[in-house]
Amino acid sequence: MIRLGGMKAFGFLSFGHYGGDPSRGGLSARQMLHDALDIAVGADELGVNNASFRVHHFVPQSAAPFPLLAAAAARTQRIEVGTGVIDMRYENPLYLAEEAAALDLLADGRVALGVSRGSPEPADRGWEAFGYTGSTDPRGADIARAKFELFLKAISGEPMARAAEQPYGAPVRPGQGLRVEPHSEDLVRRIWWGAGSRETAESTGRQGLNLMSSTLLTEATGASFGDLQAEQIERYRAAFREAGHTHTPRVSVSRSVFPIVTQQDKMLFGVRGGQDGDQIGIIDGHRSTFGRTYAGEPDELIEQLQADAAVQAADTLMLTIPSQAGVDLNLHILESFAQYVAPALGWKPNTEGPVQGDPVS
Incomplete structure (x- = not known):
């Protein structure tokens, strides 16, 4: 079984x-990207474990992640870079x-894709x-799965083409099977599937991938978001074990x-503390559960996060940050969490590089 040892890692998502009127603080795409780099560098210096970015298309948000991730990897020493x-x-x-x-x-293996x-x-x-x-699914799930299966084969080094009769x-x-290049031997161990349901989590476990439990779940049973996620995680781990995988x-x-440690924090985030419960809504045609926002003084946050079943079950906690609020404020949020909250949850500053998961027995 998986032995849990507290939160081993935390990062930011x-x-x-970007967008909006620059005279009123709106960011350009250029500024957003440079801010993202500066936040990653500052987080690395704080000992934060992971710097990840959302990927969206046809909207003023992060897209085409590899230039940003490569730049972040080049300017940092230990932090994982991912999506x-x-x-x-x-x-x-x-x-x-x-x-x-x-x-x-x-990145010398510092990828969490x-x-x-x-x-x-x-x-x-x-x-x-x-x-x-060619998708027959209005959500495109069929082509996404087919593409992902091919991607896994490619990064695992399986032949994807045959050499020409007169190779140049x-x-x-002639006729030899050719894999895509370059090849990174252990990259498949650093792939995470973003799962929004119990069934998807189980599928992820059977494939032996890491689980990135979504910021929302396409389920609404009346249970809390944390309890729903904890069940999802347990199903994932059970499927992982039953499939016979031996890696970690x-x-x-x-x-x-949002830790409140200064008067400015109280002014900015104090109102958020009134959001005491999860939110229910419809997304992608499913009645879904969205997690709550935590804001409070460190002791209060520690107690609340220790009571969050999913946070306790996971090895990594990703803080969703208000990146458009600027570098200084976001690094302040990360530093406050690292100094006043994370150690009580089992975290230690990252001094060696990517964290290893809990041992399997």
């Missing part, structure tokens, strides 16, 4: 919003495999504008957490 999540409907799986492997090699079917987008079947047609430019035999899995959950 940036939604990368939450890449929308497979919009991807060429073999080109994605090449990019992911190159990033993993440049989250992928999934993708969330609802503003464009009507926007993936078709990227040239990916490489010492290969990892699990992350996301929360909005």
